[in-house]
Amino acid sequence: MTARIDRDTLLCMSLSARPGNFGTRFQNYLYEALDLNYVYKAFTTGDLAAAIGGIRALGIRGCAVSMPFKEACIPLLDEIKDSAAAIDSVNTIVNDDGFLIGYNTDYTAVTQLIRQYGVSPQTPLALRGSGGMAKAVACALRDAGFGQGHIVARNEASGRRLAQTAGFAWTPDSVGLDARLLINVTPIGMEGPEAERLAFSEAEVAVADVVFDVVALPAETPLIRLARQLDKPVITGAEVIVLQAVEQFVLYTGVRPDDALVARAAAHALG
Structure with a gap:
């Protein structure tokens, strides 16, 4: 976890029916390594509208979205980017001063991997x-x-x-x-x-x-x-989950970590 938490710390989060540890471990590792004043925490909810409203009202910078919320969250957002509109599914929300934008970095990661291979x-x-x-x-x-x-x-x-x-x-x-x-x-x-x-x-x-x-x-x-x-030749799910998480990190922070740091964060999160 980041070394400091104060009034200026930006919170990022995830919403999932069954929260896991990968995103929390991956994102917080990068925040600490890059000395960014962010912290990441996983949540679940029985009231999606209230949770999305909380992201807007509390200034939560970003939110990863997993099933069963990927489609249900769309009407609650202000803008849907092409990556999410192409499949009517959001896995990432970015909060720009109360304006909530939906993306899909799963789609982006798969596109990158197919091209890479x-x-x-x-x-x-x-x-x-x-x-x-x-x-x-x-x-x-x-x-x-x-x-x-x-x-x-x-x-x-x-x-x-x-x-x-x-x-x-x-x-x-x-x-x-x-x-x-x-x-x-x-x-x-x-x-x-x-x-x-x-x-x-x-x-x-x-x-x-x-x-x-x-x-x-x-x-x-x-x-x-x-x-x-x-x-x-194989393409693994670990490659997908890491790539999509990197794209979420960039959307939240505006910082793109180098490949060596991403590899260390992935090893930490997957270990």
């Missing part, structure tokens, strides 16, 4: 999942020029809805798809009852060109481990 928009893809984060990933791919792909989702209603939004097809199962970019945006591979499951089969991974698992904790999911064993 040089994945061709001509690559046929299979994206497993149809929730809020799946929407951010699918729309980032759509806007990067990807046009050949399937949304793989057991829930037909949400799967078809996301497929229509992103310009892809919907299927309840990935069997038989000729997908060369595999993307998991479900809890498969996280800690708990699905911790050891594969989001895609070994045969599907074997023919893929790139494997992308958005699960951040653990970063080495069964899918990522298998892809590494098969010498496939």
